[in-house]
Amino acid sequence: xxxxxxxxxxxxxxxxxxxxxxxxxxxxxxxxxxxxxxxxxxxxxxxxxxxxxxxxxxxxxxxxxxxxxxxxxxxxxxxxxxxxxxxxxxxxxxxxxxxxxxxxxxxxxxxxxxxxxxxxxxxxxxxxxxxxxxxxxxxxxxxxxxxxxxxxxxxxxxxxxxxxxxxxxxxxxxxxxxxxxxxxxxxxxxxxxxxxxxxxxxxxxxxxxxxxxxxxxxxxxxxxxxxxxxxxxxxxxxxxxxxxxxxxxxxxxxxxxxxxxxxxxxxxxxxxxxxxxxxxxxxxxxxxxxxxxxxxxxxxxxxxxxxxxxxxxxxxxxxxxxxxxxxxxxxxxxxxxxxxxxxxxxxxxxxxxxxxxxxxxxxxxxxxxxxxxxxxxxxxxxxxxxxxxxxxxxxxxxxxxxxxxxxxxxxxxxxxxxxxx
RNA sequence: GCGGUUAUGGUGAAGUGGUUAACACACCGGAUUGUGGUUCCGGCAUGCGUGGGUUCGAUCCCCACUAACCGCCCCA
Numbered sequence: 291x292x293x294x295x296x297x298x299x300x301x302x303x304x305x306x307x308x309x310x311x312x313x314x315x316x317x318x319x320x321x322x323x324x325x326x327x328x329x330x331x332x333x334x335x336x337x338x339x340x341x342x343x344x345x346x347x348x349x350x351x352x353x354x355x356x357x358x359x360x361x362x363x364x365x366x367x368x369x370x371x372x373x374x375x376x377x378x379x380x381x382x383x384x385x386x387x388x389x390x391x392x393x394x395x396x397x398x399x400x401x402x403x404x405x406x407x408x409x410x411x412x413x414x415x416x417x418x419x420x421x422x423x424x425x426x427x428x429x430x431x432x433x434x435x436x437x438x439x440x441x442x443x444x445x446x447x448x449x450x451x452x453x454x455x456x457x458x459x460x461x462x463x464x465x466x467x468x469x470x471x472x473x474x475x476x477x478x479x480x481x482x483x484x485x486x487x488x489x490x491x492x493x494x495x496x497x498x499x500x501x502x503x504x505x506x507x508x509x510x511x512x513x514x515x516x517x518x519x520x521x522x523x524x525x526x527x528x529x530x531x532x533x534x535x536x537x538x539x540x541x542x543x544x545x546x547x548x549x550x551x552x553x554x555x556x557x558x559x560x561x562x563x564x565x566x567x568x569x570x571x572x573x574x575x576x577x578x579x580x581x582x583x584x585x586x587x588x589x590x591x592x593x594x595x596x597x598x599x600x601x602x603x604x605x606x607x608x609x610x611x612x613x614x615x616x617x618x619x620x621x622x623x624x625x626x627x628x629x630x631x632x633x634x635x636x637x638x639x640x641x642x643x644x645x646x647x648x649x650x651x652x653x654x655x656x657x658x659x660x661x662x663x664x665x666x667x668x669x670x671x672x673x674x675x676x677x678x679x680x681x682x683x684x685x686x687x688x689x690x691x692x693x694x695x696x697x698x699x700x701x702x703x704x705x706x707x708x709x710x711x
Numbered sequence: 712g713c714g715g716u717u718a719u720g721g722u723g724a725a726g727u728g729g730u731u732a733a734c735a736c737a738c739c740g741g742a743u744u745g746u747g748g749u750u751c752c753g754g755c756a757u758g759c760g761u762g763g764g765u766u767c768g769a770u771c772c773c774c775a776c777u778a779a780c781c782g783c784c785c786c787a
Contacts, residue, residue: 294777294778295778297777297778297779348785349784349785349786350785350786353712353785354785354786371786371787401787403785403786403787405784405785405786406712406713406783406784407779407780408780408781408782408783409780409781409782410786410787411785411786411787415787416787417787418787419787484783484784487784492785495785500783548786549785549786550786559787566781566782567781567782567783568786568787570786570787571787572787573786573787574787594787595787596787597786597787598787599787600787601787623745623746625745625746626745652739654739655740655745656745656746657743657745657746657747658739658740659746659747660746660747660748661747661748662747663746663747664747664748668747671746671747673745673746675745676745677745685745685746687746687747689747689748692746692747694746
């Protein structure tokens with residue numbers, strides 16, 4: 291009975307796992323550079339957390355969550371994103387009381403959304419995210435953006451586009467929303483079905499509709515920028531000024547919307563090159579109301595989440611390969627039954643001495659054992675046969691130059707270590 | 712949730728309503744009774760996504776299902 295992998299999931303096989311390790315390692319290094327500390331939260335949380343945090347009316351909550359009841363009847367959900375959990379932990383452990391403020395956190399892990407899979411979108415996907423809680427300094431908005439850009443640059447991505455917008459405070463946002471609805475409502479029947487649905491749900495989306503792009507009302511639609519309060523506008527100017535000084539280029543896009551309810555003020559996306567329709571690599575922004583929404587003190591926050599899967603796609607699109615083949619220090623080739631009996635112990639000694647080592651388990655001929663040593667990129671091959679057993683010394687072949695030496699079994703580990711260093 | 716395309720060995724990929732399902736790569740073995748990356752030779756799918764149906768007969772035709780890929784919606 292063959293049971294296949296669930297829809298929208300995938301396996302990372304050994305040939306690819308080193309790439310994932312490289313990416314995760316880079317993320318951790320960059321976070322250390324910016325002084326962000328890792329936080330690990332559960333893969334499932336109370337359903338209520340996401341309803342409240344992400345927003346009851348969002349698509350994520352309404353139709354994309356993996357909800358289930360456990361045996362105790364509790365309503366739980368596989369996390370669809372990371373911010374709500376981080377904020378929950380922040381409140382629950384009272385991290386707002388820590389002497390070090392703001393609290394700067396990062397996470398790397400799987401998220402789950404029930405969606406139709408396509409390029410750059412799976413049902414289980416991996417996010418690297420960052421959250422800075424406790425400061426409303428515009429330089430922390432810029433820092434978070436800079437962290438993401440530094441991460442991509444370190445990985446090797448070149449074709450990146452940073453898109454920036456400000457949603458202002460909740461009042462500005464609500465006023466703009468009402469203005470948009472008033473603007474489109476009288477003529478909404480001239481728009482496509484999607485736009486008619488968007489009118490009440492998410493009127494900002496109408497602005498980047500592909501079908502109705504040329505409708506005259508598009509050009510005259512009210513812009514969020516005109517609805518920002520003086521403070522909001524001033525704050526956004528400061529963020530932009532810092533990015534300018536840092537030399538981080540960006541494009542302004544007043545139609546940039548995030549799909550999660552908690553965002554306000556600065557929002558941004560980082561786009562990459564991609565074969566498919568999805569080019570958004572990172573989404574993030576400020577969420578000053580979220581901590582209090584989740585029962586904590588009034589606390590500002592800013593962060594982003596980026597997808598490792600989409601990063602991989604972008605790397606592929608730019609023709610960048612991160613694959614590095616691991617090599618083996620030593621491969622033991624045994625000839626004859628007596629030699630075969632000796633190899634497990636010898637192997638174990640080499641490994642205990644700190645050398646990576648392996649041997650044949652398929653009862654292969656000498657030639658085939660050498661082929662395997664090549665496949666494993668072995669630096670040295672230790673050959674043991676009747677002659678070697680008689681002389682109490684192994685034949686050691688340097689695979690790079692083909693030279694061979696007789697080395698006493700007792701001195702083998704030290705010899706190899708000195709050669710490999 | 713909606714739409715399009717596809718489904719043949721470990722991989723890539725031909726193919727036909729009818730006895731043995733090309734080819735290439737990979738892998739295994741031999742030429743070379745104990746030494747790698749070259750060459751030559753040989754081996755390697757009782758099987759063509761799953762379940763039905765049409766037919767004397769189906770991998771090939773029809774239907775359903777499942778999955779993958781791509782797009783819409785939405786998002787990372």
